[in-house]
Amino acid sequence: MASISASEGKPEKKKGWFPDSLVLIFSLIIVAQILSYIIPSGTFDRVPAPEGLHGDMVVPGSFHAAEAAPSLEPWHFLTAIPRGLESAQEIIFLVFLVGGVIALLRASGAIDAVLFRAVRAFGASPGILIGGTLVLFGAGAFTIGMGEEYMPLIPILVTMCLAMKLDSIVAMGILWASYGVGWATAGTNPFGVLIAQDIAGLPPTSGLWFRVVLFLICLLIAFQHIYAYARKIQADPSKSLVAHVDYSKGFDIPEDVAFTWPRKLILSVFVGGIVFFVYGAQNWGWYILELNTIFLAIGALTALIARMDPNDAGKVFVGGAAEMTAAALLIGFARAIEVVLTDGMIIDTIINAIASLLDGLGPDMAALGMLGVQTITNFFIPSGSGQAFVTMPIMSPLADLTGVSQQTAVLAYQFGDGFTNMVVPTSALVIGTLALGKIPYVQWVKFVTPLLLKLFAFAAVALVFSVHFGEYIGFAN
Template sequence: MPFPSAFTVLVAVTVAVWALTFAISAGRYDTTPDGAPIPGTYHAVERTTDFLDRLKDLFLSPVNGLYGVTDAGTGLTTPGAAGSFAGAAGVFLFILAVGAFITVTLRTGALDLGVARLAHRLHGHRTLLLVALVAVFSLGGTTYGMAEETLGFYGLMIPLMLALGYDRMVAASVIMVGAGVGTLASTVNPFATGVASDSAGIGTGDGILLRLAMWVSLTAIAAWYVLRYAKRVLADPARSLTPSTDEDRALAEQDEEVAALTGRHRAVLGVFATTFLFMIFAVVPWADLGVTFLPTLGWYFPELAALFIVAAVAVGLIGGLGEHGTAEAITRGAGDFVGAGLIVVLARGVTVIMNNAAVTDTILNGLHSAVSGTSHGAFAVLMFLVNVPLAFLVPSSSGHAALAMPILAPLADFAGVRRSLVVTAYQSASGWVNLITPTSAVVMGGLALAKIRYDQYLRFVAPLMGILLLAIGGFMVLGATLG
């Protein structure tokens, strides 16, 4: 029996949490002017909602998760209230905009061809080629959470790696491990860092220096690990985890010339790279980092959604898709990412149910009691470990973030560390688990395309998982120590 989808898991979580609110006592913390809970001020409160009101909360939870508004007087979130916006409509639109942008770029063929040209140029330099490819896929992971998009590259990588004397595992690991480690160490990935930061009440650029250091270090570890295995297979093919077949030998003998990049392709790749670079510039709080010669734009999801929509139109027209082709690709791309957006909405709906029942602070108080007295470093590592089982249950990084961050992020206030460290711990756990989770279409689909058994992949990746676990723990302690 297959593991339930993220949608089924979140619906089950919604119903379970709603039922548990009847058994959990209501309580509140006093808060600072910016909404942060004040340690030591937790107190019991009387619920103002009856059974029918709470049944209505369950019924409306997806709607509240999208555009619910929290009434300033009662503290209750409903679709028609007047007060502060609590829904995830901004995040939802942003996800659709990024989906449209990525799909339009892929439709032009520039991204696929760009990677193919890189592989062709470095064909005679095996070591440099492997390092460059791992870095490219890792860059995709850290900037926009490259996931399902990787499935289109297996047809290119497998013949190339076989022709160089490697095996199918090298081809699969360049893509899967490269993009996976990049996502694990996301710097501005909108589906992980962006959603988690929004749910934690901080900016996407908060904590970017630690995440950048993680990305560089963990990408280097991934490239070293893949290269180490590749050299072993090249020296002794008998040590391959995926022994060569007649099909492999036939593919290895293929020598296909890769088409040259046209001016359109180069322009599309330029716009693609510039868009993500500008996004990074727009979200980083330069003033907080002591950088005074750069303006702090303070962009958030509304501005970023507009950026990606405009960039999608520009890429489509520059790439030669025309008016009709560009509009169709934007529509198709947004449609392909509706699922990710709805998962965020469902997860946000769970948060609304807890808040309306006044149990969020009660749960937070219980967690605070459990972690109180731990050092900053131990707290950071504990946040990572807590998110590991959650990542398995909710393989969607966006859904995981929207579900966990409203509860876990305030714990950072009590522990005296930055909320951005909890975000980094969450995304590290999510990315680490998603390197091997059998519920992931990226993992299982990639292995199917590469014709590699899951047990073979586990044998390959198990030592790397241990190395990454130790490295992540080290970065958690470092981040907590530096503050």
């Protein structure tokens, strides 16, 4: 992925007041240890999960003070970090392998080719363009958690939108709405829903079809918002939120966007591999090991079909994996927070305190409360996988105590993480894509805020619906 750097001769930009994600999580690890000296140690009684699930289930009402409260050494938070990395090793290796394979797919030209072909085919109508690309990008986020991979495509989208007398806000809306909706409703995303379901003791990809329905409805909401804006600025270009920005230079179409048979075959292999994994997860209990295997096969076949030089393919794979280092570290550091809370025996105390706040509100309000917690958390931990490891160990037992199904707790995490992915200023991806599209952050917030309000209103309805009709939609524990 191309990096974004300041041009030579330009004054250095003033640093924002938001801390880097790794710094923030490291600080939370320290805070977790400090809390272990303040919060009384306690624990719940637990029983084995029902057949077909793994882990233990909290026994509601069984919280009691720990008989022997541990006292952590001052340097315990440092030892917790390598233990967190070790604990999350399966997910970390998955992140590296997926990153390498996605890099091979992009190097083959297949992704750029199918995007340009779709945009050209839909270009006769803004509605078809917006709807088609929303589905295209959204499917990538829904299935394998694509997001960073879309950044290099921004110049293509902006160029096509400008040619249709639209603006860069429309291009960014297409990308970020599909990305946010895809993550918020994902059914097979290995960086989000699969991690959360694993922590919650749920079978991977369970509840898939209800999430597909949510995905389509949320895409319709996003389409209405973007299309209404597009029609407004086509009728009156002065209404554009970026009418004052110069787009006369820097948005050229890539030279090689031919949708050749080798690229078609590569995309078929990719789609076929994802479908095969979904089937295996639902019928044979496949998970991380099998997903890694399938992605490696996709990468090898991509290099073979594209006739890449083995050495070049190796460098591309390593480069793609290297770009995921930050995400991998965030996952391990985030897991270290749980390690410290568990070692200090205060995680159950925190759960019990939160449950007490929600006591008497009923499962409806508890589900909405979970959505609020996850939404706020994502402003500080924009990594979906990192957030899952921080919050789901607390939300999963809390669901047992408040009468909320584990699937609903996972869905609350997905909504809180995915939708706010469109706007969080702590996300390097948000800031980077806006920079590529020459969109001021304030103007982007003006455009996306009404959309977020619509999506969160629907999310609240969906959560309450899942509480009352979970058994009919595959959301009952």
